[in-house]
Amino acid sequence: MRHQSLGAMGAGGAWLVALALTSCGPNVPKGSQDTNVQGDGDGEPGDGDGDPGDGDLGDGDGDGHEPPCESMHEGMVCIPAGPFIMGSNGLGLLKEREIPEQVVYLSQFHIDRHEVTFGEYRLCVEAGNCSPPVAEDPNDIRTSGCRWGTEGIDAYPVACVDWLQALEYCNARGAELPTEAQWEKAGRGTDGRHYAWGNEGPTCFYASMANETIGDQDPYEGWGCDTGMPQRPGSHSPQGDSPYGVQDMVGNVSEVVADWLGPGQLNLGTDPSGPESGPFKVRKGGSYIATQLYDSNGGYLHLAWRGQGGGPHPGAHLGASTGFRCAMFE
Numbered sequence: 001m002r003h004q005s006l007g008a009m010g011a012g013g014a015w016l017v018a019l020a021l022t023s024c025g026p027n028v029p030k031g032s033q034d035t036n037v038q039g040d041g042d043g044e045p046g047d048g049d050g051d052p053g054d055g056d057l058g059d060g061d062g063d064g065h066e067p068p069c070e071s072m073h074e075g076m077v078c079i080p081a082g083p084f085i086m087g088s089n090g091l092g093l094l095k096e097r098e099i100p101e102q103v104v105y106l107s108q109f110h111i112d113r114h115e116v117t118f119g120e121y122r123l124c125v126e127a128g129n130c131s132p133p134v135a136e137d138p139n140d141i142r143t144s145g146c147r148w149g150t151e152g153i154d155a156y157p158v159a160c161v162d163w164l165q166a167l168e169y170c171n172a173r174g175a176e177l178p179t180e181a182q183w184e185k186a187g188r189g190t191d192g193r194h195y196a197w198g199n200e201g202p203t204c205f206y207a208s209m210a211n212e213t214i215g216d217q218d219p220y221e222g223w224g225c226d227t228g229m230p231q232r233p234g235s236h237s238p239q240g241d242s243p244y245g246v247q248d249m250v251g252n253v254s255e256v257v258a259d260w261l262g263p264g265q266l267n268l269g270t271d272p273s274g275p276e277s278g279p280f281k282v283r284k285g286g287s288y289i290a291t292q293l294y295d296s297n298g299g300y301l302h303l304a305w306r307g308q309g310g311g312p313h314p315g316a317h318l319g320a321s322t323g324f325r326c327a328m329f330e
Contacts, residue, residue: 076112079111084104170327196249224288
């Protein structure tokens, strides 16, 4: 599988995945199959998925039946081959856009543990392999919140780049942008959970999100868990990590992926890569200005959510609440 480079399923769905997974590799040790173990979220084998006693297949590797794998790529997490439950039967106001809940099969891949930071992106710019993000211009409201060139931002997720710049950065590392299916599996594991940590509703314990109620006099104050901006990657780790240990898949900055945005489709099959064309790319994960109840233009926070991520046009930057991470397939 290669992508562009610049040169109500519910219990039934879990049962179907369980059936498929029994042939995907050797059984895990009995000790790691205790569904009454409380997961710690660090993605280590046998530690539980954070949903005690729910009878699902998770054990910290994604489901308990996947053969674990290790990534040889620095800063990346290996996601093993196998099926997972993708999509939803409608959790947000744009539920008609979401992929209908179904089992999708993916080959093994590797994905960044955390979102690409300004510091990492700056090194690519200094090496001459990337073009700079947009900086804030007080005369252009579209650049509000863009922090390129601001002191002390290296440890924060990069934003205000366009889709082509995101792809350019990943290609400079010998990587690609993940497909939507890869991104979603890395965040959800295989048990069909709504959020990286399970099905408990999102709070600032788990994710960088808008800590506010609808109708506040100044809702902006609550963005980023009362910081007003994205937080450092890993600020909500390990409790907010995915079953594989991937950080900040919910909130902080939403993330663009490789796929074009199109209507949700059934029967995606194996290693889907989305429509062949379209006006916009897919954006995933919600952001620091979003809650699950109120889309403040930052996206909903459940992992099946699909947002409009801008077109792949030079200069069409994605704003201060959207970033990205990279993936590799070998």
